[in-house]
Amino acid sequence: MLAYALNVVPDTVGFMSTCRDLPEFVGVGDSIEDALRLAVEGLETTIGIYIDERRSVPIPSAPEPGEHAVYVPALTAAKALLSNAMIETGWRKADLVRALGVHPPQVDRLLDVNHHSKLDQIEAALLALGRRLVVEVQRAA
Numbered sequence: 001m002l003a004y005a006l007n008v009v010p011d012t013v014g015f016m017s018t019c020r021d022l023p024e025f026v027g028v029g030d031s032i033e034d035a036l037r038l039a040v041e042g043l044e045t046t047i048g049i050y051i052d053e054r055r056s057v058p059i060p061s062a063p064e065p066g067e068h069a070v071y072v073p074a075l076t077a078a079k080a081l082l083s084n085a086m087i088e089t090g091w092r093k094a095d096l097v098r099a100l101g102v103h104p105p106q107v108d109r110l111l112d113v114n115h116h117s118k119l120d121q122i123e124a125a126l127l128a129l130g131r132r133l134v135v136e137v138q139r140a141a
């Protein structure tokens with residue numbers, strides 16, 4: 001999973017959150033807890049922009065004192081890592097379409113953070129790229 005470090009500070013109407021790893025991200029909330037809760041959707045949107053623009057999604061830095069770690073959903077993290085693997089290997093969507101023997105819209109959905117893809121499809125795509133998805137369970141903080 002990807003956990004991004006957010007800085008949450010008071011703002012004129014509530015609280016504003018920012019992320020040094022994803023400088024395009026800015027979130028708001030009525031309270032610190034609200035800002036952190038709402039940040040998940042904003043982080044997913046920001047990651048989606050990186051994927052759409054074919055830019056590597058930054059791997060999160062460790063939180064510094066005073067920052068809050070916010071996890072993106074596992075499926076979003078898997079899609080971000082798939083996109084990064086495609087960029088690293090120089091593959092385009094068309095290359096993945098050929099390797100998987102699927103229709104182009106299926107690959108589009110694999111990279112769409114708003115689509116609920118099946119994990120086995122992402123695993124197959126990663127395997128075609130010579131990568132393996134590793135899942136780990138940790139105690140919640």
